[in-house]
Amino acid sequence: MIGLYTAEEIRAAEEPLLAETPPGTLMQRAATGLATVCVRLLHGVYGRRVALLVGTGNNGGDALYAGARLAARGARVTAVLLDAERAHPAGLAALRRAGGRVRRAEGPDVRDLVARADLVLDGILGIGGSGGLRPVAAELSTAAAEGAGLTVAVDVPSGIDAGTGAVDGAAFPAMHTVTFGAVKLGLVVGEGRAHAGQVHLVDIGLEPHLPAATAHQLTDADAAARLAPPSATDDKYSQGVVGIVAGSTTYPGAGVLCTGAALRTRPGLVRYAGTAADGVRAAWPEVIVTDGRPGDAGRVQAWVVGPGMGTDAAARSALDEVLATDLPVVVDADALTLLAEDPGPVRGRSAPTLLTPHDREFARFGAEVGADRVAAARRLAADLGCAVLLKGEATVVADADGAAFVNGTGTPWLATAGTGDVLSGIAGAVLATGPRAVEAGAVAAHLHGRTGQLAAQRGPLVAGDLVRRLPEAVGRVRGLRPDRLGDSEA
Numbered sequence: 001m002i003g004l005y006t007a008e009e010i011r012a013a014e015e016p017l018l019a020e021t022p023p024g025t026l027m028q029r030a031a032t033g034l035a036t037v038c039v040r041l042l043h044g045v046y047g048r049r050v051a052l053l054v055g056t057g058n059n060g061g062d063a064l065y066a067g068a069r070l071a072a073r074g075a076r077v078t079a080v081l082l083d084a085e086r087a088h089p090a091g092l093a094a095l096r097r098a099g100g101r102v103r104r105a106e107g108p109d110v111r112d113l114v115a116r117a118d119l120v121l122d123g124i125l126g127i128g129g130s131g132g133l134r135p136v137a138a139e140l141s142t143a144a145a146e147g148a149g150l151t152v153a154v155d156v157p158s159g160i161d162a163g164t165g166a167v168d169g170a171a172f173p174a175m176h177t178v179t180f181g182a183v184k185l186g187l188v189v190g191e192g193r194a195h196a197g198q199v200h201l202v203d204i205g206l207e208p209h210l211p212a213a214t215a216h217q218l219t220d221a222d223a224a225a226r227l228a229p230p231s232a233t234d235d236k237y238s239q240g241v242v243g244i245v246a247g248s249t250t251y252p253g254a255g256v257l258c259t260g261a262a263l264r265t266r267p268g269l270v271r272y273a274g275t276a277a278d279g280v281r282a283a284w285p286e287v288i289v290t291d292g293r294p295g296d297a298g299r300v301q302a303w304v305v306g307p308g309m310g311t312d313a314a315a316r317s318a319l320d321e322v323l324a325t326d327l328p329v330v331v332d333a334d335a336l337t338l339l340a341e342d343p344g345p346v347r348g349r350s351a352p353t354l355l356t357p358h359d360r361e362f363a364r365f366g367a368e369v370g371a372d373r374v375a376a377a378r379r380l381a382a383d384l385g386c387a388v389l390l391k392g393e394a395t396v397v398a399d400a401d402g403a404a405f406v407n408g409t410g411t412p413w414l415a416t417a418g419t420g421d422v423l424s425g426i427a428g429a430v431l432a433t434g435p436r437a438v439e440a441g442a443v444a445a446h447l448h449g450r451t452g453q454l455a456a457q458r459g460p461l462v463a464g465d466l467v468r469r470l471p472e473a474v475g476r477v478r479g480l481r482p483d484r485l486g487d488s489e490a
């Protein structure tokens, strides 16, 4: 798992490291790593035009020292100082020694210089920044974005909140972010994620001093550990039997998609109860189907309740019945609308419970999501005493104790009707295997995103494509590739 940290956690970890290393060591490590990534991204350094946007703090120092290294290798480097009196003096001297040039940000042709650069390094603000960019910095960031060159942020894109990803005003739009010591939470969630682009982590020796992270991102290997194949001793009942309460005569598709996703994720046994029974039976002959109540479906190890089920009295009664069991439950879509009216039945549950709202469903529980998506998910989870999966470009999953995951997979092509029904089916299948609800949500979001990426390789996707590609996505997450799916890989 990749640990995600706030600026305060990084600063606290840096203190003992600064004390035990000679002055300037960490900045040299940071600048060396930064320059190395830039060389790789530039595909050749000699003669390349590099503009450094330099603020008043150590973030600017990193940019200046990295710029000095690039200048020493033949790049034409110009530092643009946002406050000429307060730029890092030793970094400036190093840049000048290496042949770099220095300009004030207010100069007449600075905007053009930035727009024409092959690489713009954003050293305006790091973890010491607060609030959005001031006007001159904002204007130069826009010039960088409109120019043809690479945009690379030093540690964090200036103007984003490193701990939350919130952007208050203007922020630097980076294609790449080279971050030091540990991945900051704000680089992978909310608006910060889009501003950070691809994140590169540079080791500066911070790891032994980092606290245990309270937020994480899963890797394929982490997800694979929860998607293990059945063993020789397994039978159809032992792999986690899922029960689906979804769909209706009005929305049979939600039942078909949700059931199919559970089946394609963990095909041991899936049961269905609801009024889309005919559609589900026709689509999935493998599923045991009843058009009665959840209790008529037979024994399960986890329930998914909600997608397309409607919000009438029968739906409310089915939701109450499922929540009254001592089994794990995924609550989605219409069931969330019902639950928001009266969250009582979920508050008292001791079995793993996962709510999967998008922003509008989330707001029905009393407060908008806001700019800090991790805090929002943690707040609702703590309030209701269950896990909350907040869907979005970077889906966040949080538990009542504050443990949180930010999903790193996916594609905007997932913004199409029915993909949420697929997600809840996947989550139910994983939850039936016995993990904590927060973990099941994180694994489901990871697999769902990978499946979306796979389906999107062929162009626009619809939710049914996800269901079809799920087995291959499970294989890929487990490290199997289609060309290696021989007997020996089974």
Ligand SMILES: NC(=O)C1=CN([C@@H]2O[C@H](COP(=O)(O)OP(=O)(O)OC[C@H]3O[C@@H](n4cnc5c(N)ncnc54)[C@H](OP(=O)(O)O)[C@@H]3O)[C@@H](O)[C@H]2O)[C@@H](O)CC1
Binding pocket: 014, 018, 026, 027, 028, 030, 055, 056, 057, 058, 059, 060, 062, 124, 125, 126, 127, 128, 129, 130, 131, 132, 133, 134, 154, 155, 156, 180, 204
């Ligand atoms: N510590 C270490 O060991 C290592 C740290 N490293 C690096 O240092 C970075 C942290 O450096 P830092 O603490 O100097 O803060 P930093 O982010 O450069 O800027 C703070 C300055 O900006 C100003 N300012 C604030 N908001 C503003 C705004 N909206 N618009 C404009 N100005 C604003 C504020 O001054 P103010 O004008 O508010 O008085 C202050 O002077 C870190 O991200 C990493 O890159 C690496 O070298 C590895 C080792």
Ligand SMILES: Nc1ncnc2c1ncn2[C@@H]1O[C@H](COP(=O)(O)OP(=O)(O)O)[C@@H](O)[C@H]1O
Binding pocket: 333, 358, 391, 392, 393, 394, 395, 410, 411, 412, 413, 414, 415, 416, 417, 418, 419, 420, 421, 422, 423, 448
């Ligand atoms: N811009 C986006 N980028 C990545 N994923 C997205 C984006 N928009 C939506 N998604 C994902 O698509 C799914 C949509 O779910 P939901 O809104 O419940 O759809 P539905 O109710 O139609 O099934 C969620 O998993 C969400 O994370």
Ligand SMILES: [K+]
Binding pocket: 059, 122, 123, 124, 125, 126, 153, 154, 155, 156, 157, 158
């Ligand atoms: K920066």
